Amino acid sequence: MASTPVTLCFLLRETGSGTEVLLGLKRTGFGTGKIVGIGGHVEAGESDAEAVVREVWEEAGVVVRQADLAHAGVVEFIFPSRPEWNMYCRLFTTRRWEGEPAESLEITPGWFDVEALPLPLMWQDAEHWLPPALAGEVHDVVVVLNEDNETVASVEKLPPRL
Ligand SMILES: Nc1[nH]c(=O)nc2c1ncn2[C@H]1C[C@H](O)[C@@H](COP(=O)(O)OP(=O)(O)OP(=O)(O)O)O1
Numbered sequence: 001m002a003s004t005p006v007t008l009c010f011l012l013r014e015t016g017s018g019t020e021v022l023l024g025l026k027r028t029g030f031g032t033g034k035i036v037g038i039g040g041h042v043e044a045g046e047s048d049a050e051a052v053v054r055e056v057w058e059e060a061g062v063v064v065r066q067a068d069l070a071h072a073g074v075v076e077f078i079f080p081s082r083p084e085w086n087m088y089c090r091l092f093t094t095r096r097w098e099g100e101p102a103e104s105l106e107i108t109p110g111w112f113d114v115e116a117l118p119l120p121l122m123w124q125d126a127e128h129w130l131p132p133a134l135a136g137e138v139h140d141v142v143v144v145l146n147e148d149n150e151t152v153a154s155v156e157k158l159p160p161r162l
Contacts, residue, residue: 001083001084001086002086003076003077003078003086003087003088004041004086004087004088005041005042005048005051005087005088005089005090006039006040006041006042006087006088006089006090007039007040007042007048007049007051007052007055007089007090007091007092008036008037008038008039008052008089008090008091008092009037009038009039009052009053009055009056009064009069009091009092009093009094010022010023010037010038010072010091010092010093010094010133010134011038011056011062011064011093011094011095011097011101012093012094012095012114012134013095013111017113018113018114018115019113019114019115019134020111020112020113020114021111021112021114021117021134022038022060022062022101022109022110022111022112023035023036023037023038023109023110023112023117023118023122024036024037024038024059024060024107024108024109024110025107025108025110026106026107027105027106027107027108028105028106029106030085031123034121034122034123035110035112035118035121035122036107036122036123037091037130038055038056038059038060038107038109039051039052039055039056039059039089040055040058040059040106048090048092049066049069049092050066052064052069052090052092053065053066053069056097058104058106059104059106059107059109060101060102060104060107060109061099061100061101061102061104062097062098062099062100062101063097063098063099064094064096064097065096065097068094068095068096068097069092069093069094070092070093070094071090071091071092071138072091072092072093072133072134072136072138073090073091073129073133073137073138073139073140073141073160074088074089074090074091074139074140074141074160075089075091075125075129075141075142075143076088076089076140076141076142076143077089077125077143077145078142078143078144078145079145079149080144080145080147080153081147081149082149085149091133093133093134114131114134114135117130117131117134123150124150124151124152125143125145125152125155128141128143128152128155128157129141129143129155129157138160139157139158139159139160140157140158140159140160141155141156141157141158142154142155142156142158143155
């Protein structure tokens, strides 16, 4: 089954004590209760960049421009016991946006020190791909989940496809 296209954008800002990233508490839908990246499904006819601009606005009330997005790799999430959940997720980062993050029905946004990510509150696979992506490494990652759809069966990190 083809993986559903999704996309995430990580806003990064510098503070006196280091770099912070905008994540959010998921309030509805897939991954409710977890801290997740801001983003979601790519609609038919949209590019990944168009989708992530729309999702960041819808979920966090922040305006990001496509020209300010940096590619940060791809993660494919494979759920062998629920293949309909498989997702192909393009990652972006940006250091430029307009507006202050605000709560939506879907997400309660919050800033986190990139050196102290809330990994125990995130999907368990995040520890494998999020820190390197935020550090500027660009990889194609394939994450396979176990039958519980939570713990990680395997992680394969490949150089990016051009
Ligand atoms: N194993 C995993 N680890 C992770 O960190 N994020 C994952 C993941 N599997 C899926 N995701 C993320 C990627 C994607 O942005 C998100 C699912 O998309 P959405 O947040 O848009 O889902 P919803 O069910 O709320 O859909 P909408 O109704 O489109 O808002 O879950």
